[in-house]
Amino acid sequence: MENIISNENVDILKVENAKKIIIDLQNELMSCLKDGCGPFLAAIYDSNNNLIAKCVNSVVKENCSNNHAEMNTIKLVQEKLKTYDLAPFNFKMYITAEPCMMCLGAIMWSGIKEIYYSVSSEDVEKITGFDEGFKPKWLEEFKKRGITVYGNIEADLGKNVLQEYVRLGNTIYKPSR
Numbered sequence: 001m002e003n004i005i006s007n008e009n010v011d012i013l014k015v016e017n018a019k020k021i022i023i024d025l026q027n028e029l030m031s032c033l034k035d036g037c038g039p040f041l042a043a044i045y046d047s048n049n050n051l052i053a054k055c056v057n058s059v060v061k062e063n064c065s066n067n068h069a070e071m072n073t074i075k076l077v078q079e080k081l082k083t084y085d086l087a088p089f090n091f092k093m094y095i096t097a098e099p100c101m102m103c104l105g106a107i108m109w110s111g112i113k114e115i116y117y118s119v120s121s122e123d124v125e126k127i128t129g130f131d132e133g134f135k136p137k138w139l140e141e142f143k144k145r146g147i148t149v150y151g152n153i154e155a156d157l158g159k160n161v162l163q164e165y166v167r168l169g170n171t172i173y174k175p176s177r
């Protein structure tokens with residue numbers, strides 16, 4: 001295992017499964033960057049590894065600071081299933097980067113049970129200049145609430161995608177201060 005981080009004892013099978021999904025997500029994200037999308041992509045899967053929904057970040061396209069990939073995906077699935085509580089479904093979320101401060105809240109209140117992310121917030125901030133917020137002890141806080149977290153999955157691939165976003169000169173959106 002490279003530098004996988006988790007809030008449980010690392011389960012190799014979960015990591016192997018997550019790697020496959022995250023590689024596909026990173027490749028898909030890379031190929032849509034030139035159309036101005038991203039640079040983040042999230043997908044929700046059920047416990048049998050069926051894809052339920054997948055959304056890209058659409059902050060710039062839709063002029064809404066809420067529209068992070070995780071937010072868009074949760075909203076789509078809850079609308080589809082007509083419920084605000086996804087807990088009974090045992091859903092998993094796979095994300096091309098560590099969730100920001102806003103998305104941690106959204107994930108916590110959505111009822112999603114497991115999250116798997118690729119690039120750390122620290123690297124997102126270093127590469128792009130986005131502000132990911134402040135998230136004290138969030139892995140422990142998620143564990144307390146029964147949400148399993150795995151991170152740093154195929155992070156080098158994810159860093160390349162973010163570097164490409166910056167190279168293309170796409171928007172690093174943030175409020176003016």
Ligand SMILES: [Zn+2]
Nearest residue numbers: 068099100103
């Ligand atoms: Zn976010």
